[in-house]
Amino acid sequence: MSVNITTTRLTVRCASQHVRAGTPTCKRRSFWNTVFSKPAAVKRRARREEESPALPTPTREYHPTPIPHETIVHSPANAGQLDAYSAKTIAVSIDDTPRTFDTVFLRDSCTCPRCVDPDSRQKLFQTSDIPQEIEGKARTVQDENKSWVIEVEWQNDVPGYGAEHRTRHSLNWLRRALNTEVELRGGVRYDDRVLWDRDTITKNNKWIDYKDWTGDDSVLFDALTHLNKYGLLFLKNVPESEESVVNIAGRIGTLKDTFYGRTWDVRSKPKAENIAYTPQFLGLHMDLLYTSNPPYLQLLHSLRARTPGGESFFSDSFHAAQKLEEASKTHFRTLCTFPVTYHYHHPTYHYHYTRPTIELHPYPKYSEPTNLALHRVNWSPPFQGPFEARIGGESQTALRNYLAASHAYEKILSAEESLFEYRLNEGECVIFDNRRVLHARRAFDATKGERWLKGAYVDDDVFFSKLRVLEERFRGGGLRMGL
Numbered sequence: 001m002s003v004n005i006t007t008t009r010l011t012v013r014c015a016s017q018h019v020r021a022g023t024p025t026c027k028r029r030s031f032w033n034t035v036f037s038k039p040a041a042v043k044r045r046a047r048r049e050e051e052s053p054a055l056p057t058p059t060r061e062y063h064p065t066p067i068p069h070e071t072i073v074h075s076p077a078n079a080g081q082l083d084a085y086s087a088k089t090i091a092v093s094i095d096d097t098p099r100t101f102d103t104v105f106l107r108d109s110c111t112c113p114r115c116v117d118p119d120s121r122q123k124l125f126q127t128s129d130i131p132q133e134i135e136g137k138a139r140t141v142q143d144e145n146k147s148w149v150i151e152v153e154w155q156n157d158v159p160g161y162g163a164e165h166r167t168r169h170s171l172n173w174l175r176r177a178l179n180t181e182v183e184l185r186g187g188v189r190y191d192d193r194v195l196w197d198r199d200t201i202t203k204n205n206k207w208i209d210y211k212d213w214t215g216d217d218s219v220l221f222d223a224l225t226h227l228n229k230y231g232l233l234f235l236k237n238v239p240e241s242e243e244s245v246v247n248i249a250g251r252i253g254t255l256k257d258t259f260y261g262r263t264w265d266v267r268s269k270p271k272a273e274n275i276a277y278t279p280q281f282l283g284l285h286m287d288l289l290y291t292s293n294p295p296y297l298q299l300l301h302s303l304r305a306r307t308p309g310g311e312s313f314f315s316d317s318f319h320a321a322q323k324l325e326e327a328s329k330t331h332f333r334t335l336c337t338f339p340v341t342y343h344y345h346h347p348t349y350h351y352h353y354t355r356p357t358i359e360l361h362p363y364p365k366y367s368e369p370t371n372l373a374l375h376r377v378n379w380s381p382p383f384q385g386p387f388e389a390r391i392g393g394e395s396q397t398a399l400r401n402y403l404a405a406s407h408a409y410e411k412i413l414s415a416e417e418s419l420f421e422y423r424l425n426e427g428e429c430v431i432f433d434n435r436r437v438l439h440a441r442r443a444f445d446a447t448k449g450e451r452w453l454k455g456a457y458v459d460d461d462v463f464f465s466k467l468r469v470l471e472e473r474f475r476g477g478g479l480r481m482g483l
Helices: 013-021 031-036 041-052 101-109 170-176 180-186 196-205 210-215 217-230 246-248 317-327 329-337 391-392 396-413 460-475
Strands: 089-096 097-102 137-140 148-155 165-170 207-209 232-236 263-267 281-284 297-305 312-316 339-345 348-358 356-362 373-379 418-423 429-433 436-440 451-458
Touching: 089 101, 089 148, 089 170, 089 348, 097 101, 101 137, 101 148, 101 165, 148 170, 165 170, 180 436, 196 281, 196 418, 207 210, 210 217, 210 232, 210 246, 217 232, 217 460, 246 297, 246 429, 246 451, 312 317, 317 329, 317 396, 329 348, 329 356, 329 396, 348 356
Parallel strands: 207 232
Antiparallel strands: 089 097, 137 148, 148 165, 232 429, 263 451, 281 436, 297 429, 297 451, 312 418, 312 436, 339 348, 356 373
């Protein structure tokens, strides 16, 4: 990599040291002017000085207030100038704002070939290898694309790395690093979510043609971005084939295989092992909450829609959770803590899992930019099992509190203004976030026609992996992509 380095003047830190030592200062603007002053103001001051030369005045000794970090300012005048001393933090001017980075973070993120394998992109050292006493000196240089790069020279580096080892991070990378890890850890930037009621989703619904979905990556990226924001997406002109849902899901990634199979059929049949396989009304719910890792996406392709009734409807559980928190923080806290049991108990299978109705993000301080750190909602009354015996015996107050909170939550979920209703026609497919968007179905008359949906699941890891790959391709996103 070619680097444009020009050594011209003392660094800001070096200049500050000279001032504090009482030695003559170099001809350089002060730190605060360097970082924060407006160029136009500087030019005006210089012009005034040229027009009206100042009279000689007695020399005054400067005693500036010590500042915690002198910021590396990126300009041709500063290029190639190494800090005068090592430090445990390095402050960098990003978008005219000083941002401080711990040297442990900068060292741990090094992507040089000695630290990260160029092919596998796996790390070749451990975070625990970094000495606690590590410090760094930084300089700003330009790469072959004339982009600013921070180059760090290490003191007390990882054992085995010589004095010649350097770490480089571009300003673009540092800028993304301030935010991108937030996106990556939870899979989604929560402030990018659009919580919706009926009117909002009706206005913003997106329909994608099957051929565009399967043949155009830019359309796929736009569709998955929408699905990420709203949790609901529709496809049209889907071929009449039991493999179509496989092709649709396969564009995202590997299908989730469950005890229902890789794909499954939603159709009325006698002695059904699942209420979904009956013509009865099926209330708002999520699938497979009785498993430790419920599916993230659910796909339903309509192959037959020839019965009266059977309309699908959807509700945004996150929107309802926000409304509940605004109305009653007590009810909200109850749903965050009270354990609800879900089960699937049959002669061949016995699944059982207990979880609260609302799960908050496990790292709200680092990962959740919004005040309400919603992570998951668990709501599936048709598949709910008996509460733990101790709850019904010794903790009646807790159970009564849960009853009141669940009443309040269900009222918001099923309110007319919360529900989006749509009858899937043949050749249409709906994809929705099974951990956020509740789905339901009205009763239908199975004696007057056939209703047949082909279903499939996709896990969250698979979905976000595809979304990140497409985002890196079309937006240049991604955190660990080198400089």
